[in-house]
Amino acid sequence: xxxxxxxxxxxxxxxxxxxxxxxxxxxxxxxxxxxxxxxxxxxxxxxxxxxxxxxxxxxxxxxxxxxxxxxxxxxxxxxxxxxxxxxxxxxxxxxxxxxxxxxxxxxxxxxxxxxxxxxxxxxxxxxxxxxxxxxxxxxxxxxxxxxxxxxxxxxxxxxxxxxxxxxxxxxxxxxxxxxxxxxxxxxxxxxxxxxxxxxxxxxxxxxxxxxxxxxxxxxxxxxxxxxxxxxxxxxxxxxxxxxxxxxxxxxxxxxxxxxxxxxxxxxxxxxxxxxxxxxxxxxxxxxxxxxxxxxxxxxxxxxxxxxxxxxxxxxxxxxxxxxxxxxxxxxxxxxxxxxxxxxxxxxxxxxxxxxxxx
Ligand code: KG4
Ligand code: ZN
Numbered sequence: 351x352x353x354x355x356x357x358x359x360x361x362x363x364x365x366x367x368x369x370x371x372x373x374x375x376x377x378x379x380x381x382x383x384x385x386x387x388x389x390x391x392x393x394x395x396x397x398x399x400x401x402x403x404x405x406x407x408x409x410x411x412x413x414x415x416x417x418x419x420x421x422x423x424x425x426x427x428x429x430x431x432x433x434x435x436x437x438x439x440x441x442x443x444x445x446x447x448x449x450x451x452x453x454x455x456x457x458x459x460x461x462x463x464x465x466x467x468x469x470x471x472x473x474x475x476x477x478x479x480x481x482x483x484x485x486x487x488x489x490x491x492x493x494x495x496x497x498x499x500x501x502x503x504x505x506x507x508x509x510x511x512x513x514x515x516x517x518x519x520x521x522x523x524x525x526x527x528x529x530x531x532x533x534x535x536x537x538x539x540x541x542x543x544x545x546x547x548x549x550x551x552x553x554x555x556x557x558x559x560x561x562x563x564x565x566x567x568x569x570x571x572x573x574x575x576x577x578x579x580x581x582x583x584x585x586x587x588x589x590x591x592x593x594x595x596x597x598x599x600x601x602x603x604x605x606x607x608x609x610x611x612x613x614x615x616x617x618x619x620x621x622x623x624x625x626x627x628x629x630x631x632x633x634x635x636x637x638x639x640x641x642x643x644x645x646x647x648x649x650x651x652x653x654x655x656x657x658x659x660x661x662x663x664x665x666x667x668x669x670x671x672x673x674x675x676x677x678x679x680x681x682x683x684x685x686x687x688x689x690x691x692x693x694x695x696x697x698x699x700x701x702x703x704x705x706x707x708x
Pocket of ligand 2 (some may be wrong): 469471493494629630661662
């Protein structure tokens with residue numbers, strides 16, 4: 351039996367220092383041998399958000415032992431690793447550089463190939479970490495820095511169907527949490543507060559709801575939350591605002607996903623209709639159940655990564671590395687950090703004033 355590839359993945363694009371060893375079974379399903387994540391919540395808590403310089407310093411402090419721990423916990427030896435896959439973008443350049451330099455140096459020392467991975471491709475393929483994933487599929491990527499609908503034709507072939515024209519959904523969850531007095535990172539707390547509130551209490555805007563195809567916009571929603579948060583008098587008002595926000599987000603995603611379904615079908619005419627939802631916000635249980643129901647109504651198979659692989663992790667990076675290893679897609683050691691690396695490099699930039707939507 352041929353030895354299956356063993357890949358070390360490294361992730362330092364934002365505020366998680368992570369390393370993981372991944373291989374695969376005879377059916378080609380990845381096996382995660384170790385998955386070490388060190389979050390920097392304590393470092394950034396007092397600032398209410400990620401401070402790039404502090405994040406980079408923390409990556410520098412931890413990267414050696416996180417990688418060492420990932421190797422130890424996998425039960426493998428460093429000599430058995432076949433390639434090193436590292437996130438090269440998108441993300442904060444000072445943070446990306448830490449993992450990238452470490453990964454390149456280690457690849458050179460152990461004389462194994464180096465593979466640069468797009469962080470978003472890690473999220474895009476993350477459901478593959480525990481199940482089979484066939485192409486083509488429609489992808490909704492909702493994270494702290496990105497909100498996009500993409501048609502994924504095959505490995506590495508992405509066409510963007512829609513994107514946020516301003517803020518990302520995860521960022522909007524975090525901002526809403528901050529305005530409600532929830533400590534950073536507050537996004538995940540919103541759905542907990544929302545359970546105790548009235549979702550119809552506050553009338554919130556749905557920017558570009560009736561135009562712009564499946565593009566998204568959350569800046570106007572953030573501003574409305576800011577205004578209302580100043581009028582909050584009781585704990586119940588807080589629960590009601592969280593519930594109203596959670597509810598409007600579901601309404602927006604419901605409508606925009608239906609449009610994305612149409613665009614995806616026109617483009618691919620797929621035999622099996624598959625919808626993948628990935629990124630940190632995919633951990634939101636109510637968004638999950640709304641999208642699962644929408645899939646049932648529209649004959650789609652819904653696919654989510656396991657909850658522990660929704661947020662940033664290195665297993666998804668090692669897994670993309672594994673796919674690239676099998677295709678011999680290696681990179682030179684001068685591969686740069688790419689803070690704005692997008693999955694569809696042909697897509698037009700759709701942010702800021704002057705953007706025209708129909
Ligand atoms: O994918 P991720 O870990 O990092 C990025 O690549 O951005 O996503 C982090 C984002 C944060 O904004 C966080 O608030 C959000 O995902 N998030 C959630 C939930 N869990 C994480 N948002 C809503 N509901 C959740 N349960
Ligand atoms: Zn991410």
